[in-house]
Amino acid sequence: MSNVLILGAAGKIARLATQLFLDRTDDKLTLYLRRANRLTATDEQREKLIDGDTIDEAKLTAAVKGQDVVYANLAGANIEAQAKSVVKAMDAANIKRLIWISTLGIYDEVPGKFGQWNHQMLDGGYLETYAAAAKVIEASDLDYTIVRPAWLTNTDEIDYELTQKGEPFKGTEVSRKSIADLVVKLTQDPTQEVHHSIGVNKANTDGAKPAWY
Numbered sequence: 376m377s378n379v380l381i382l383g384a385a386g387k388i389a390r391l392a393t394q395l396f397l398d399r400t401d402d403k404l405t406l407y408l409r410r411a412n413r414l415t416a417t418d419e420q421r422e423k424l425i426d427g428d429t430i431d432e433a434k435l436t437a438a439v440k441g442q443d444v445v446y447a448n449l450a451g452a453n454i455e456a457q458a459k460s461v462v463k464a465m466d467a468a469n470i471k472r473l474i475w476i477s478t479l480g481i482y483d484e485v486p487g488k489f490g491q492w493n494h495q496m497l498d499g500g501y502l503e504t505y506a507a508a509a510k511v512i513e514a515s516d517l518d519y520t521i522v523r524p525a526w527l528t529n530t531d532e533i534d535y536e537l538t539q540k541g542e543p544f545k546g547t548e549v550s551r552k553s554i555a556d557l558v559v560k561l562t563q564d565p566t567q568e569v570h571h572s573i574g575v576n577k578a579n580t581d582g583a584k585p586a587w588y
Contacts, residue, residue, distance in 0.1 A: 376401045378441060379562055382429055382461065383448040384408040387529075388476065391555035392446065397421065399559060407438050429457045432464055439468040444562045446474045452500065458508035462515045471518040472565045474558055479523045479574060481506040485544040488583040509572065520561055521572035525549040526585045538574035546576030548585040553577065 379396065381389050384406035396402050397418055404422050406414055411426035427434045429449060439445060445465060449457050458475075465473060479485055480493045480502050494502070512519050521540075526548045535553040538545055554575060561567050580586065 376403065377443040377562060378403050378405070380405045380407060380438060380442040380445045381448065382407050382445065383450065384424075385410075385413045386448045386450070388527075388551045388554050388558075389446075389448040390414075391552050392448075392558045393422075395555050395559045396562075400563065402562070405438060405442065407435070429460050432460050432467075435460060435464040436467045439464045439470050442468075442470055444472045444474065444565060445470060446558055446562065448476045452504060454504050455507040455511060458511040462511060462517065465517055466515075471516075472562075473512065473517045473519040474561050475509070475512050475519055475521050476554070476558075477509050477521050477523050477572075478502070478505050479525055479544050481509050481523065482540060482572075484540070484542070484574070489547055489581070490544075492584045513572070518565070518569045520568040520570075522554065522557065523572060523574045524554050525574070525576040525580070526588070527551050527554070528585075528587065534577050535575050536578045538576075540572040542574070544574045544576070546578065546580040547582050548580050548587070549575050549577045 379402050383389055385408045407425045407427055409428055411424045416422035425438050485493045509521055525546050528548050528550050530550040532550050533553050533556045535549050
């Protein structure tokens with residue numbers, strides 16, 4: 376059994392991951408989010424809700440203490456500041472294992488017409504801020520894994536493949552449930568993909584943009 380802190384627990388991927396944790400593991404979950412009344416614990420013996428902002432370093436540090444893994448599913452224009460806060464809190468609590476959800480394109484790793492389209496859609500504040508946040512994580516002394524999903528779908532499937540930093544990104548889309556599955560697998564074997572930044576896509580979805588867009 377592990378203690379897992381989920382940051383941004385109201386997000387779609389985080390909700391799917393929470394359910395997978397409950398279904399597949401005996402892990403205890405701390406769900407950290409703003410406006411915690413948006414969630415209800417379905418298993419009060421295993422789920423604890425904390426109403427908090429990741430920028431609140433004191434509150435975040437208190438939440439990190441006693442955890443085995445921190446899974447950060449964060450968003451917002453201040454994502455770089457959130458990354459700095461997470462690193463400081465984990466260092467203060469002496470917790471090392473971090474799974475950080477980012478996005479594709481932060482290394483300009485998406486090739487061809489899809490890469491051009493991705494830049495057109497995400498440049499102007501999004502890619503830049505997520506890339507800056509990833510640099511904060513990579514410069515830390517944490518045992519991090521950065522996860523870079525393709526464009527996300529709500530398809531009820533688990534079907535994905537991985538690429539590593541420095542390799543061209545594959546495919547155009549992947550299901551949120553696939554990312555949730557990967558997160559749970561990484562927590563169950565915390566030696567997997569340490570200090571790696573991994574792209575995640577569904578195989579055979581190459582194209583100039585996601586088929587559904």
